Amino acid sequence: MTAAITHLIAGQWVSGNGETVVSRNPARPDIVVAEGGGALVADVDAAVTAANEAATAWAATPMHQRGAVLLAAAEIVDGHAAAWGRELAAEEGKTKAEGIGEVRRAAQILRYYSNEGDRQAGDIYASPRAGEQILVTRKPLGVVAVITPFNFPIAIPAWKIAPALVFGNTVVWKPASTVPLLALRLAEALTTAGLPAGVLNLLVGDAEVGDALVRHSGIDAITFTGSTAVGRRIAAAAAARGIPAQAEMGGKNAAVVLDDADVDLALEQVLLGAFRSTGQKCTATSRLIVTAGIADRFVDAVCERAAALRVGDPTDDATEMGPVISSTAQQNISAGIATASDQGATVLTGGAPYSDARADGYFVAPTVLELGGGDADVWTEELFGPVVAVKRAADADEAFALANDSEFGLSAAVFTQDLTRALQAVETIDVGVLHVNSESAGADPHVPFGGAKKSGLGPKEQGAAARDFFTHTTTVYLRGGRPVA
Numbered sequence: 140m141t142a143a144i145t146h147l148i149a150g151q152w153v154s155g156n157g158e159t160v161v162s163r164n165p166a167r168p169d170i171v172v173a174e175g176g177g178a179l180v181a182d183v184d185a186a187v188t189a190a191n192e193a194a195t196a197w198a199a200t201p202m203h204q205r206g207a208v209l210l211a212a213a214e215i216v217d218g219h220a221a222a223w224g225r226e227l228a229a230e231e232g233k234t235k236a237e238g239i240g241e242v243r244r245a246a247q248i249l250r251y252y253s254n255e256g257d258r259q260a261g262d263i264y265a266s267p268r269a270g271e272q273i274l275v276t277r278k279p280l281g282v283v284a285v286i287t288p289f290n291f292p293i294a295i296p297a298w299k300i301a302p303a304l305v306f307g308n309t310v311v312w313k314p315a316s317t318v319p320l321l322a323l324r325l326a327e328a329l330t331t332a333g334l335p336a337g338v339l340n341l342l343v344g345d346a347e348v349g350d351a352l353v354r355h356s357g358i359d360a361i362t363f364t365g366s367t368a369v370g371r372r373i374a375a376a377a378a379a380r381g382i383p384a385q386a387e388m389g390g391k392n393a394a395v396v397l398d399d400a401d402v403d404l405a406l407e408q409v410l411l412g413a414f415r416s417t418g419q420k421c422t423a424t425s426r427l428i429v430t431a432g433i434a435d436r437f438v439d440a441v442c443e444r445a446a447a448l449r450v451g452d453p454t455d456d457a458t459e460m461g462p463v464i465s466s467t468a469q470q471n472i473s474a475g476i477a478t479a480s481d482q483g484a485t486v487l488t489g490g491a492p493y494s495d496a497r498a499d500g501y502f503v504a505p506t507v508l509e510l511g512g513g514d515a516d517v518w519t520e521e522l523f524g525p526v527v528a529v530k531r532a533a534d535a536d537e538a539f540a541l542a543n544d545s546e547f548g549l550s551a552a553v554f555t556q557d558l559t560r561a562l563q564a565v566e567t568i569d570v571g572v573l574h575v576n577s578e579s580a581g582a583d584p585h586v587p588f589g590g591a592k593k594s595g596l597g598p599k600e601q602g603a604a605a606r607d608f609f610t611h612t613t614t615v616y617l618r619g620g621r622p623v624a
């Protein structure tokens with residue numbers, strides 16, 4: 140059944156008068172998951188106005204009370220994990236098990252931030268002057284524009300919206316227009332949980348709506364996850380207006396497998412990192428670096444397992460990898476593979492389109508490419524699909540140097556049983572998230588998430604780092620009067 144796309148403005152669910160937005164099942168594009176009129180630029184104004192009107196009362200609501208709304212929403216989200224996880228798989232294309240896992244993860248994130256009232260709210264410093272203390276208090280920024288990508292349709296929105304709200308901000312949210320259904324589910328959960336009107340506004344629309352939102356003078360901060368090109372434009376627009384922006388962007392994440400690795404573990408984790416979510420994670424493993432002693436054995440095994448992955452309809456229980464999000468994505472990834480071949484890469488497995496029933500969906504086969512010494516775009520540019528580029532290294536030092544051979548620095552994985560090498564990786568690999576003996580993707584809500592180098596702009600996300608972005612500080616020089624004699 141096709142769901143109707145509506146928008147949430149000032150506590151009202153309204154239909155849109157913009158161009159029709161159609162969300163299709165990427166495994167079976169003839170199936171329309173959700174459809175409805177998109178938002179118009181005029182709706183952006185209404186939503187930002189509503190968020191501004193709601194801001195003062197929400198900021199004045201005790202943090203514990205704001206957290207209680209998030210906790211109630213977490214219960215609703217958890218209670219719908221099976222149903223919404225299936226919808227997520229049908230709308231986005233990751234497997235049902237991953238979809239259910241993601242919905243549960245969104246609930247976990249909401250629950251984590253629901254407890255923010257129980258955590259430290261600021262700092263206190265000694266004063267050089269008698270009778271004085273110096274406090275650093277935290278205040279909300281105001282209205283936050285939240286712009287989220289397709290690949291985690293409920294978890295990434297939760298990890299931006301939950302901290303924005305608990306720290307007392309109001310929100311205007313524009314999700315990727317390819318995943319409106321899951322956006323509606325999260326917004327419904329929050330309103331049913333008791334969020335006051337105007338505190339969260341949801342607009343489903345195209346890039347023009349996103350542009351109008353980031354340029355609106357009523358917005359006080361922008362948080363974005365998505366492509367590097369768009370992230371930089373958003374950060375530039377924010378800088379021009381003098382408002383803070385947080386942009387979480389691309390990755391070209393390496394898995395480094397050293398000769399002494401636990402091979403079975405490394406194999407399992409590299410496969411998960413590369414092909415879960417069809418490789419559509421900014422933290423996915425898209426480069427594999429293997430040292431000479433095990434390279435032949437390991438690369439063969441990766442290819443064998445990749446070729447054996449069951450690729451199909453993500454709502455089928457047996458499926459291990461679903462399609463990519465859209466026909467455009469499918470074409471870009473296929474073009475990337477073709478360019479790699481032209482530049483001298485050898486396709487070890489995958490690479491070719493499906494000619495069976497899957498030809499109707501946006502499927503890309505799990506693909507492993509081996510690179511020689513020359514330059515190859517597939518080594519440097521994010522393809523955002525199930526494609527891994529392999530390079531061999533003579534030894535661990537060269538392997539770590541290759542891991543750093545990227546403009547990006549989001550995440551990396553290192554597989555070794557040698558503590559000294561693991562510590563060397565911690566010291567030398569320049570990334571925001573490093574996994575030792577686990578896949579390059581994955582993030583817990585209570586610790587910072589974000590990239591080094593060109594992967595991110597602005598403060599990191601999650602955990603205590605989220606507070607740095609979603610609040611500003613007031614330093615209070617607190618002195619009493621003269622004691623009454």
Ligand code: UN1
Pocket residue numbers: 288290291295364387419420421422579580581582
């Ligand atoms: C994860 O690795 O589980 O867009 C989360 C992304 C990241 C989130 C990754 N911002 O893929």
